[in-house]
Amino acid sequence: MEPYVSRLESEELDDVFAAILSLNDVSECYRFFEDMCTINELQAMAQRWQVARQLDAGVTYQEISHLYNASTATISRVNRCLEYGAGGYRLVLDRMKKPE
Structure with missing residues (x-):
């Protein structure tokens, strides 16, 4: 992976x-x-991390909002970072999925 x-x-x-x-x-x-x-x-930070995990799992905005009391603005921002951000969420989500 190239240095960021x-x-x-x-x-x-x-x-x-x-x-x-x-x-x-x-x-x-x-x-x-x-x-x-x-x-x-x-x-x-904890809320944003949980939102990222749920979005990655395919959970809907409505369900995430209900589960974590997250605004749609927060969910949208996290989703935008997942799709177009620096890749930090994706890096950690993928690492946490890998069996050790």
């Missing part, structure tokens, strides 16, 4: 991502992200 060059790339973000990659398990992730993000930011 983000329009957001910066030394500061590289440092944040290096910090995230240094975490060893879910417990460490909870500790780090509870300090790093607000509850609303974490809930928004």
Whole structure:
């Protein structure tokens, strides 16, 4: 896979991502992200991830909205990222599907 060059790339973000990659398990992730993000930011990320998983599984907007209390704007944005975005959702969704 070719290296991805983000329009957001910066030394500061590289440092944040290096910090995230240094975490060893879910417990460490909870500790780090509870300090790093607000509850609303974490809930928004969790909601977007669940929306991406459901869209990938073929669930309808209406069902996703009901399951996760997600607005159609959020669902549309995630779907647009799945279809035309940087490929990050697809990368992780595919990796999580592969048997170990």
